[in-house]
Amino acid sequence: MNPIVIIGNGISSVAAAEAFRKHDKDTPIVIFGDEPYYAYYRIRLSGLIGDTPNLDKLYIRKPEWYRDLNIKVNLNQKVISIDPDNNEITLENGNTFYFSKLLIASGSSPFVPPIQGKELAGVFSIRSMDDVITFNDFISDKTQGAVIGGGLLGLEIAWSLAKKGKKVHVIEGAPHILFKQLDETAAEILTDLGKKANINFIVQEQLNKISGKEKVTDIQLGNGETIPVEFVVFATGVRSNIDFVKNTPIQSARGIVVDEYMQTSVKDIYAAGDVAEYKGQVYGIWPVAQEQGKTAGLNMAGQKISYSEVVPSNYLKVFDVEIYSIGDLCKGDKSCATIKSHDNNVYRVVFFKENIPVGAILFGDVKPAIKISKAIKAKTKISDKIIKSQDFKGFLNECSGN
Amino acid sequence: MNPIVIIGNGISSVAAAEAFRKHDKDTPIVIFGDEPYYAYYRIRLSGLIGDTPNLDKLYIRKPEWYRDLNIKVNLNQKVISIDPDNNEITLENGNTFYFSKLLIASGSSPFVPPIQGKELAGVFSIRSMDDVITFNDFISDKTQGAVIGGGLLGLEIAWSLAKKGKKVHVIEGAPHILFKQLDETAAEILTDLGKKANINFIVQEQLNKISGKEKVTDIQLGNGETIPVEFVVFATGVRSNIDFVKNTPIQSARGIVVDEYMQTSVKDIYAAGDVAEYKGQVYGIWPVAQEQGKTAGLNMAGQKISYSEVVPSNYLKVFDVEIYSIGDLCKGDKSCATIKSHDNNVYRVVFFKENIPVGAILFGDVKPAIKISKAIKAKTKISDKIIKSQDFKGFLNECSGN
Known part of the structure; x- marks a missing residue:
């Protein structure tokens, strides 16, 4: 056989x-x-x-x-x-x-956009164990680099580099970092935390060119700015x-x-x-x-079993904060209702369509993640009263069927 | 706009x-x-x-x-x-x-199978005008070559080369040449005509390797045979x-x-x-x-018009004979009825499924091509009598609705 x-x-x-x-x-x-x-x-x-x-x-x-x-x-x-x-x-x-x-x-x-200079020594993308080993070897004596892409992987890489004492610039084309996983508020808090970790965020900006003779020496942005760097990591999907x-x-x-x-x-x-x-x-x-x-x-193996659709979710820990993001964040859809709860660096928001939770961001407190993900998958209907009063705790109760 | x-x-x-x-x-x-x-x-x-x-x-x-x-x-x-x-x-x-x-x-x-030596000088495939120009330049002082693939393009190339006085070997993996377009009988007649034109046919045989230092000097077949050649043309789809x-x-x-x-x-x-x-x-x-x-x-342009399916057909002229092949030749399907008409180097066969013509080979006489292709497309039913009596002329009459 x-x-x-x-x-x-x-x-x-x-x-x-x-x-x-x-x-x-x-x-x-x-x-x-x-x-x-x-x-x-x-x-x-x-x-x-x-x-x-x-x-x-x-x-x-x-x-x-x-x-x-x-x-x-x-x-x-x-x-x-x-x-x-x-x-x-x-x-x-x-x-x-x-x-x-x-x-x-x-x-x-890894997808690396067709940018001039991407073939220079010091330009990386990280996908495999061997990529990490090669990268670690290269950066051991370097002090400053750029991460292209402020998505999940880009931020994780930036954070790891920052923890090793490297100065990192994160270049992101979208209006804010983690554009797929966060709303503006959450991104703002996260950006502030990242800045404290010595990370420089440049958003809504394109990378135009990577320069250097053999090795990378600097990058040029769409706004004309030049930043000296010793390495570049692409985290662009x-x-x-x-x-x-x-x-x-x-x-x-x-x-x-x-x-x-x-x-x-x-x-x-x-x-x-x-x-x-x-x-x-x-x-x-x-x-x-x-x-x-x-x-x-x-x-x-001969079982006839359909794929049980997973509501896409991401868990992330960067800059010493835990983040959980799930489902539809109603980007560009102003008809969604929300419940927001914001207290210092803990920010939680749930998005609703016709009283059914469709997505959520848990920032700084991911404990309700499982409860919320179940409610999203089960399409649990939440009462008007809870949504109107922005009652996050009440929402969690209704998620549990109470 | x-x-x-x-x-x-x-x-x-x-x-x-x-x-x-x-x-x-x-x-x-x-x-x-x-x-x-x-x-x-x-x-x-x-x-x-x-x-x-x-x-x-x-x-x-x-x-x-x-x-x-x-x-x-x-x-x-x-x-x-x-x-x-x-x-x-x-x-x-x-x-x-x-x-x-x-x-x-x-x-x-062109698809070129992953055969050792295919990168040597003297190995070609022909798809574009520039391919022909380059090829012509190379073969002008050569006398012997191999064509890999005995399909339409392979035979046309072999024929052109033979007419220029080159010795040509055609290597085909299938049981006979033009396997998609001909039946065994037609392929046999065609092979005989090709041999007279100084073409050597090797069927049901694989190319194992192309040898040479920089330039091609010979090819090795699956049966161990080695043939000295100065050029190789792939016509393998x-x-x-x-x-x-x-x-x-x-x-x-x-x-x-x-x-x-x-x-x-x-x-x-x-x-x-x-x-x-x-x-x-x-x-x-x-x-x-x-x-x-x-x-x-x-x-x-905004017209809503469906593709009118073309019954795949091929017209070919090699070795001074015209060949037309259309539709389903019932390869491996023994339930098909046929009308065959064979007279010296003129061979015509029509394939029927439930009295409807589904395919045909016209060898040495392509005049009825249009009539037959219309009947195939129109699914014109042909009488039992005509099919049983192998009456090719009667068949053509019924195609015309007579």
């Missing part, structure tokens, strides 16, 4: 293998990963900047786990093509491999790794198009995680990748 | 511009082509091997035609990315360009040029997925020709590209 093959060894790969094995003890599972490591907590990478990574603590599952579950992991082996007609994949080393079913969980890669489905019957757009069973347009070929596009969306976040991987694994 | 933009200048581009202009006299049309020539009859390229191309005779439309219809043609300008959110394309030179509607008619490129839709909302699989109006998954963005996939098929043939281009142009 040909094995099921999984391309990629991130969280969706692990979740898929685990779910598959629960229902199918016999079919061999073979994972191909292009990194030299077992699946690790990629989301923790930015926290390792300036430190020596401890692999044991980063692995999602220990090597024994794979062995015990009869999962063969091929590290350092990059898949370069898929032949859906013959159920075959080809590796970079030329070897080919048959599969009975295939999961594409090849993740995503990711793109699904879909090269190997090009010109095959496997449909893709932003990512590989999947149905509610995580099946692609080709029978027996599935996709999950950062590489998958579900209902027009590539989420690129951990909990979605995990749930999609699990769903793919179950369906590959 | 932003213009409509067409990427590519092949037959579907011309057909689209023409159809659009019939219904919209005002909106500017801008074509970007990555070759230095106006749209030309690409299908005639293989006939130019060994000769000096006469551009005037090859152009589908003269330069004045574009000027008269207010169609701006930008030659030598390669589009490298599409931004569907902002209706903008980016050229290789960095310039950007807005469109109101976009037609992607970027065609296809094409792949849709879809690089610029990668990671965009524009869906693709083998090609860019289009609906019956040739619209992609994104409003106002259309695709046609070799780059388009309709109902899971990328045909890659001239009449389909022309009809799809026309359909796209009409719909871009």
Whole structure:
């Protein structure tokens, strides 16, 4: 019997293998990963900047786990093509491999905009363990750098650098940092905290050019400003790794198009995680990748189970403050009602559409996260009285059904 | 008003511009082509091997035609990315360009399998005018070469080379040449004619390796045979040029997925020709590209007109014999009835499913091509009597409704 093959060894790969094995003890599972490591907590990478990574603590599952579950992991082996007609994949080393079913969980890669100077030494993007190791090595004797992109990853990187005593400039094109995860108020508080950590934020501004002879020496912004830097990190989003489905019957757009069973347009070929596009969306976040991987694994094992849509949420800890952001923040939609609660550096806001909570920001106090996320998913109706009186505590009570 | 933009200048581009202009006299049309020539009859390229191309005779439309219809043609300008959110394309030179509607008619490129030695000097594939010019230059003093692929293009190339006195070996993996267009009988006659033209056919055989120091000196086949050659031409199929839709909302699989109006998954963005996939098929043939281009142009001009499916057909003249092949040749489907008529080197066969003609091969006599293609498209029912008596003439009569 040909094995099921999984391309990629991130969280969706692990979740898929685990779910598959629960229902199918016999079919061999073979994972191909292009990194030299077992699946690790990629989301923790930015926290390792300036430190020596401890692999044991980063692995999602220990090597024994794979062995015990009869999962063969091929590290350092990059898949370069898929032949859906013959159920075959080809590796970079030329070897080919048959599969009975295939999961594409090849993740995503950093997107670096086509900016002059991006090929200079000292320009980085951080996606893998090896990226961090290379980056750490480079910055060890440097004092000042720029992070391009004030999103989740950009801020985490900036914070790690600041903690190591580096002067950091964060360049963000949107009107404020964490534009997808925060509203203006929360972003303002966060910006103030970041400034205290010696981070310089430049928002609503473009990077025009990176200059230097071989090595980076400075960056030029759209407003003409020049900032001397010794390194630049791009944190400007990711793109699904879909090269190997090009010109095959496997449909893709932003990512590989999947149905509610995580099946692609080709029978027996599935996709999950950062590489998958579900209902027009590539989420690129951990909990979605995990749930999609699990769903793919179950369906590959013959269970007919639909993907239970995860309301996209992000948890973040930077500048010593915890932030949780979930769902629809009604950006540009003024018809939403809100309940806001703001007390010093604790700021909480919930967004409502027709009395149903659709999104929330918890800033400085993430305790109600689970309660609120459940209410959003359950579409729990909240009374007019609570919303009108801006009663955050009352809102939490109604979330619990009280 | 932003213009409509067409990427590519092949037959579907011309057909689209023409159809659009019939219904919209005002909106500017801008074509970007990555070759230095106006749209030309690409299908005639293989006939130019060994000769000096006469551009005037090859152009589908003269330069004045574009000027008269207010169609701006930008030659030598390669589009490298599409931004569907902002209706903008980016050229290789960095310039950007807005469109109101976009037609992607970027065609296809030769597919060359990953065979050792394919990067050696003397290895070619032929897709563009410049390919032919380069190839002609190289082979002028050579005497022996191999054509990899015994399909339409491969045979045309082999024939052109043979006419110039070159010794040619055609290597084909399938059981016979023109496997998609002919049955065994027709292929046999054709092979005999080719042999007389000094062409050596090796079928059901793989190319393993191309050898040489810098320049090609010989090829090795799967059966261990080594053949000394001075040049190798790959005619092993094409792949849709879809690089610029990668990671965009524009869906693709083998090609860019289009609906019956040739619209992609994104409003106002259309695709046609070799780059388009309709109902899971990328045909890659001239009449389909022309009809799809026309359909796209009409719909871009606001006409709501469905693509009238072209029954795929091929006309070919090699080894001094004319061949026409159309539709479904019932390969591997033994339930089909046939009418065969074979007289020396004239061989005609029609394939029927439930008395309806679905495909045909006309070998050495292509006169009935139009009549038969109409009957296939109209699904004209043919009487049992005619089929049982193998009455080809009677069949043609019934096609005409007699």
